[in-house]
Amino acid sequence: MPPNARLPLDEIRRRFFAGQALPGQALPTDILRSWQRCRGLGLAAGSHGGERLSEAELRARREANADWLESARPALAGLFAQAHAQGLALVVADNRGWVLEQSGDIDFLNKAERLALTPGMDWSEASRGTNAIGTALAARDGARVRGAQHYLERNRSLSCAASPVFGPQGQLLGALDLSGASRKLGDAQWMLLQAARGQIESQLLEEAARGGWRLSLHADPRLLDGPAACQLVFSEDGRLLAANQGGLALCGLEPDAWQPRHFAALFGQSLEHWLSRNGEALGLLQAGPQRFSARLRPPARRVDAAIRSRPLAPPRPAPAALDGMADSLFASALKLLEADIPVLIQGETGTGKDRLARALHAASSRRAAPFVAINCAAIPEGLIEAELFGYQPGSYTGASRQGSKGKLREADGGVLFLDEIGDMPPNLQARLLRALQDREVTPLGGGPARRIDIRLICATHRDLRARVADGGFRADLYYRLCHYPLALPPLRERGDAAAIAQAMLDGMGAAKRGIYMSPELARAIRGYRWPGNLRELSNLLATLLALADDGAALGLAHLPAALREDMAAQGHAVEDSAIADLLRRCGGNASAAARALGISRSTLYRRLGKAAK
Known part of the structure; x- marks a missing residue:
């Protein structure tokens, strides 16, 4: 075959599904990789995909995504007007590929209904094979899928383009999709889609920046306010709160992999030092080998002094990273947490109890406040009391001269996660029970009691009822924690x-x-x-x-x-x-x-x- 000859797509499909080698450049790289992922999962090309969510399940998913969708409304309205005028459909999906909303051209919507491209349907790659929504979410990048490039035979009449949407901490929120006739879906529509995504992400970053210092960076000072500038948001003590895609890359962070960063670690000077020298004026900053023009703007609104330095995480739905856990379990746990009822998570070792706890905090109304975790089985028995309750200076040999607040006070206003609560020493259980009942903490070594306002999540791999029966766990603490225990199922x-x-x-x-x-x-x-x-x-x-x-x-x-x-x-x-x-x-x-x-x-x-x- 001459090197420039192109195989018909039907022949490419035949060879791929027969396990035969394909010539180079037979398919766009992202499409071939998606086909390979789908085949690895054992998905048949003749499959019809998954089932539809019930109305209650769809409503719950929309509620879980309501915060970012509300911020996206202006951009979605503009994109809808363009889609409708051009005979296209606009589809919005969550970060697992479930279709939340659909609007646009009536004629195409009738066709989409027959293909199940409608609210409540699962368009992840695992369910629908290669398709713009599922492939964009899997690759964390934009995707265009035309006709028979779709993995499933039944979808070969579709042509779609989709772009993932990321929150201001790099978290994957969902995807925007334009679908329609292939001739109507070109580069101009692709640019409209990318512009809408950029508008949504800018709006989410703007909202996250209201309580923090916003740093703009670019090699050219004239472009500091443009979309190509790196945008970073810091708390007043210099902790990174949010960033756009350029900012994430500058910090060495991949999308959906947020980690703490600090102004001083990134730029070799503290935020306070920068402000003392430059204030809000234009200045220069060095980040590794790169040198930028920079401008720092104050918070759009001042937050209460008690929470000024707390990270302002944006709202987010239940994450896909919980790996097959039932949405109903997450929703129940979140309702308990919001109602100030202790959340007790039980499950085998390795089932993701700590990940669930962090996800609950991130989705709760206390996401801007601290999340403080302590593993009750990992700290020596002689130190765990000091770790939890804090201590006065000189309270015991080896104690810090400055004393310590303790984890309970560190979590004030936020969420405390006690992992492996079933391994807490019996003598400490009584003190924890009193602290939970009285809502106050007295440090080791004396001193005044301090009021605390915490929400509590506990986790254990042990059978607490059996521990109560054999005397290893206090019955009164068990009943204080065990309002509605949640069992996290094993992977199998x-x-x-x-x-x-x-x-x-x-x-x-x-x-x-x-x-x-x-x-x-x-x-x-x-x-x-x-x-x-x-x-x-x-x-x-x-x-x-x-x-x-x-x-x-x-x-x-x-x-x-x-x-x-x-x-x-x-x-x-x-x-x-x-x-x-x-x-x-x-x-x-x-x-x-x-x-x-x-x-x-x-x-x-x-x-x-x-x-x-």
């Missing part, structure tokens, strides 16, 4: 483990590097019981990514030898009893269960038949 009970692994890989940046799972690895992940749960899976994936070259197809050969042996001992397959359980959880839908297992429906029936004999 969260549905398709390979789909969860793929979502975790996407969050780690695998899609951008073109790294994807092979079908054999996906089957092995589904068949393994994961005794270390999400922690074990997450650690494995992070290690595989660190070792893999860009464009690699992760297979069994990439796994550590010990893990391959463990998987081999389990036969690289799910036990028949687990298959029957999965079929029950799929409501008896054999096609859905077979798809989750990466096997054909006939194979599923054959194995169920053997188990019944």
Whole structure:
């Protein structure tokens, strides 16, 4: 074949699904990588996708995303007007690919209804294959998918373009999509989509900047107010609160991977020093090897002195990073937290109890206040009391000369997370109970009692009722904490483990590097019981990514030898009893269960038949 000859797309599809090699440049790189991810998950090209959310579930998702959607209204209104005038549909999805809203051209909307591109439908890659919404979310980058580039046959009449939307701490919020006839969806529409995304992200950053100092950076001082400038927002003590995409890159942060940063660490001088020399005037700042023109603006509004230095995190919905956890569990936990009822999370080691606690804080009304965590099992028994309650100077040998506030007072106004509460020493349990009941703390060594206002989240892998029965945990503290215990299920009970692994890989940046799972690895992940749960899976994936070259197809050969042996001992397959359980959880839908297992429906029936004999 001549090097410049282009294969018809139908022939490319035939070769790909037959497992044959494709010539170079046969497909755009992002489309090929998406196809490879979908094939790794065992998704069939003839699939019809997922089910529709109930009205109550859709309403809950809209409520979870209400804050950023409200900020996006002006940009969405302008984009809707353009879409309607050009015969296109505008679709808004959340960060998991669930369609929240749809509007635009009536004729196309009728077609979209037939293709299930409507509110309440799941358009993630794991459900709908390669499509603009799901692929943009997976790759954390814009995506354009035309006709038969869609992975599923039923979607080949669609042409779509989508762009992810990020919050001011780099968190993935959702995606905007324009869909319509291929001839109507060109570069001009793509630019409209990107402009709307930029307008939304600028508005969210503006709202986050109202209580902080806003730093603008650019090599050219004339462009400090333009969209290309790096924008960073700092609290008055110099902690980074928010940033635009350029600002995140300057700080070495990937989208959806926020970490604390400080003005002094970034620029070699404190925020206070900059203000003393430059005030609000134009100045120069050095960030590593780069030199910028800079301008620092004061907060748009002053916040109360008691919370002035607290990070002002923007509202956000329940994150996709909770990896297969039921939305209803998260919603229940959030309602308890907002009602000032202790949240008790129970679950096996590695199920993500700490991640759930942090996500609850980030989604709560106290997201701008501190989140203070302490592991009750990791601190020596002789020190945990001082860690929790603080101490006066000289209270004990080795104590700091300045004393300590303690974790309970550090969490004042915010959320305290007591991890492994079941391992708290018995003598400390009584003191914690009194502090929770009286809402005040007295430090070790005496001193006045201090009032505290905290919301409490506790977590344990232990059976607290059994601990109460054997005298290891106080009954009165148990009943103070155990209003409505929430059980976090292990990974093996969260549905398709390979789909969860793929979502975790996407969050780690695998899609951008073109790294994807092979079908054999996906089957092995589904068949393994994961005794270390999400922690074990997450650690494995992070290690595989660190070792893999860009464009690699992760297979069994990439796994550590010990893990391959463990998987081999389990036969690289799910036990028949687990298959029957999965079929029950799929409501008896054999096609859905077979798809989750990466096997054909006939194979599923054959194995169920053997188990019944």
